Amino acid sequence: DTGVSQDPRHKITKRGQNVTFRCDPISEHNRLYWYRQTLGQGPEFLTYFQNEAQLEKSRLLSDRFSAERPKGSFSTLEIQRTEQGDSAMYLCASMDKAGRGSDTQYFGPGTRLTVL
């Protein structure tokens, strides 16, 4: 068990609906990442938080996607007006504070989104 949890594990929605995913990182990890992974591909970076600040956002991320980490702990990823092309596994990873000697990402189990 890596300690990063994601909810829900599976989500089926109809095109045009909004969905929200949650990620709970390992306690005290101040760095948090969201990725998207489609079949046959590796994880594709979406966005990065350090504490509550969103410091990096992929240019591939359309304005239908938004992520938050309001208190620097859990994070949410919302997709508005879902499209079939949004069907993918959404992964969350966390990393300990810089300087603690471990620049290792710990991944959660992912949320599998299916848009009908």
Next chain:
Amino acid sequence: AQSVSQHNHHVILSEAASLELGCNYSYGGTVNLFWYVQYPGQHLQLLLKYFSGDPLVKGIKGFEAEFIKSKFSFNLRKPSVQWSDTAEYFCAVSRVYNFNKFYFGSGTKLNVKP
């Protein structure tokens, strides 16, 4: 933009065979390099990483990787694979001292026949 290439999409080996998985990246600056593994039904987990120093890096479960700067490569090796090594392997890159963004390759599925 940075990119990571893993040319072997699917590798099938018999137990005790040697393994080498290729990884090439495109980025002109200094990088951190990683190999991750995903066993069936499990999360992605770190296998090994290179930040600086000795270009031959040893990881868990007998895996090692060699960074060859002139070739922009970070190939993963294991002298003798086991059935339990059946998994998908991903190479990843980030800019040195910058952990804001990671780039992953498309992965290599390794199937080890008992």
